[in-house]
Amino acid sequence: MKILLPMVIGVLFASGTYLILQKNILKLVLGFSLLGHAANVILITSGWIGDGQVPILGGDARVPFVDPIPQALVLTAIVIGFAATAFLLVLALRVYRDFHTSNIDEVRGSRG
Amino acid sequence: MTHLLVLPFILPLGTAILLLLLRPYKLARCVTICISGLMTLWVNISLLFSIQDHGIQIYRLGGWAPPFGIVLVGDLLSGLMIVLGSIISVCALFYSFDYLEQDDQQQIFHPLFFFLWAGTNGAFLTGDLFNLFVMFEIMLMSVYALLTMLGDKKQIEGGIKLISMGLLSSVMFLTAVGGIYALCGTLNMADLAVKIKPHIDHPLVSAVAMLLIAVFGLKAAMMPMHFWLPDVHSSAPTPISAMLSGILIKVGVYALIRVFCLIFVDLQDYFQVFIITLACITMFVGGMGAVAQGDFKRQLAYSSVSQVGYILLGVGFFTVGGMGAALFYTISHGIIKSGLFMAAGFLKKMRGTTELARHGSMIKISPVFSLFLLIGVAALGGIPPASGFFMKFQLVKAGFEGGFYLPIAIALVVSLFTLFYLFKSWQQICCMEQEEAPIKMPSRNLLIPVGILALLALALGFGASPVIDLTQAAAEQLFAPEQYITAVLGAR
Structure with missing residues (x-):
């Protein structure tokens, strides 16, 4: 796990960054949700002990527990990210209806 | 422990929920908005006075002792910021009644506006890094909806930019939170x-500090991250533009000050040149753009x-004088x-556009408006009786005391451009003759908040010294972080 998780984070960040640099607005949405998940996994790993056990009272006191706080934080972050992604998706739909395009470069309301 | 400290957050939040329930009843909504606004x-002003009298106050949410529970902390900086926020919010609320003519727009606008207000107050008061993230999101979520509410094409474009900015900054914020939690466990x-x-010498610390500069700089529109601001602030409905420029970009500056004067105190020297350089470029680029x-x-x-650049310059000096100047600048600029944004909204209502070339003759049409606009323009340009002169004077003074001659020279040159x-x-709006385009005279009530803010700007100039003393006291408190730490964790 100690090697796997950093690799997952790396792949998520790399693909998320690639996707948000694309012109298609749906790829932008996907890219942001991948980036959000990468950040969530980073947060999870900040409380990871390696081979710790589930942080519930009554466990074996000799084995270290995993820190539960980052897990609670990640739940909050997931909910917030979900809401923001939903809003961005609705906006993407609105862009498609108003501008008849999914190309971010053609979304020009103010100038030319 | 009094409950005064939690009211600036709870009150707008409760009002927002109540307004959602009261949607069909217009009169009840208006009464609720007036009373709770x-x-x-009033609560925020009395909180500021109570902080001034009794020192830093804390509130343990749910009664959990820090560092395990979330605390709200009110020091002078937070007090000043929430008072500034509520002055602008009340004016924007008043403005919105006449600006949004249809009732169904108001039904959506007002609850969201109170969520936004709750989020900003919460961000100023919280003493927990993750809670700050949550407050930012409350704030940004309501801004996303408020910005795109009217569904104008410009606003959709601005919305895409704002949401991309918001999502990117929350990803970076979470990464920074993860990094700092892994290191310190709190x-x-x-x-x-x-x-x-x-x-403090661990490489992760400076990485986290850099990420946080990026996050808060993105929110405050610091130079390489300023690209989203002009589209968003100019396309938003006017009361929201006023909120965005008046208080929301200041939330980023506030968070930057808080983090660098409390957590990364030892990194101040390390990041000083960086912040000052970016601040100067921000000033210059903003001024040129304008x-x-x-x-x-x-x-x-x-x-x-451009003005955020001035504020960041004051912050970047990392001296009591510079910080005090930056705080005074923040208040006065807000x-x-x-x-000024509300005045621009008046023009927009009148001719349906804010393009300068299509406006003119305002001095004949509405002399009162021209006077208010002149006060605003003179104040921002830094003409003496208004507060703008003192904000620039304080900054220049602090710069000379600290020996930052080049940044001050740039600041002075850019302020000529501002003027x-x-x-x-x-001159174009008020004095040039403008014959074309039939005008539709908007409600005169729109001028009341503009007038209040213009008079406040004048009052801040004539009565500058108590406010300057207060900002200096806030700055001194910021450079003695032991006070804050003792207030939260108790004497040790």
Whole structure:
């Protein structure tokens, strides 16, 4: 796990960054949700002990527990990210209806 | 323990929920908005006085002792910021009644507006890094909806930019939170300030500090991250533009100050040159951008970028004088700029556009409006009786005391540009003859908040010294972080 998780984070960040640099607005949405998940996994790993056990009272006191706080934080972050992604998706739909395009470069309301 | 400290957050939040329930009843909504808007303003002002009298106050949410529970902390900086926020919010609320003519728009606008207010107050008061993230999101979520509410094409474009900015900054914020939690095992800011001391040379600390600069700089529109601001601030409905420029970009500046004066105190020297350089470029780029604009609202938006540069310059000095100047600048700019945006909204209502070339003759049409606009323009340009002169004077003084001659020279040159573009616009709007385009006279009530803010800007100039003393006291408190730490964690 100690090697796997950093690799997952790396792949998520790399693909998320690639996707948000694309012109298609749906790829932008996907890219942001991948980036959000990468950040969530980073947060999870900040409380990871390696081979710790589930942080519930009554466990074996000799084995270290995993820190539960980052897990609670990640739940909050997931909910917030979900809401923001939903809003961005609705906006993407609105862009498609108003501008008849999914190309971010053609979304020009103010100038030319 | 009094409950005064939690009211600035709970009151708008409760009002927002109540307003959602009261949707069909217009009169009940209006009464609720007036009562709780004024109550929040009153609570925030009395909170500031109570902080001034009794020192830093804390509130343990749910009764959990820090560092385990979340605490709200009110020091002078937070007190000043929430008072500034509520003055602007009350004016924007009042403005919105006449600005949004249809009732169904108001039904959506007002609950969201109170969520936004709750989020900003919460962000100013919280003493927990993750809670700050949550408050940012409450704030941003409501801004996303408020910005795109009217569904104009410009607003959709602005919305895409704002949401991309918001999502990117929340990803970086979460990464920074993860990094700092892995190192210190706490997220309470006062506790972090203590626990980070032994790790200060760890490479992760400067990485986290850099990420946080990026996050807060993105929110405050610091130079390489300023690209989203002009489109967003100029396309938003006017009461929201006033809020965005008046208080929301200041939330980023506030968070930057808080983090660098509490947690990363030892990194101040390390990041000083970086912050000052970016601040100077921000000033310059914003000023240049504003000169080139032909649209009044876009010009004001670029001017916000430039003014944020001044504030960041004051912060970057990392001296008591510089910080005090930056705080005074923040307050004064918030009041002036939101007033100017509301004036721009009046013009938009009148001719349906804010393009400068299509306006004129305002001095004949509405002399009162011209006077208010002149006060605003003179104040932002830094003409003596208004507060703008003192904000620039304080900053320059602090710069000379600290020996930062080059940044101050740049600041002075850019302020000439400020004076130039603002007066050029004023002349175009008020003095140039304009025959074409039938005008539709908007409700005169729109001028009341503009007038209040203009008079406040004047009052801040004539009565500058108590406010300057207060900002200096706040700055002194910021440079004695032990006070904050002791207030939160108790004497140790």
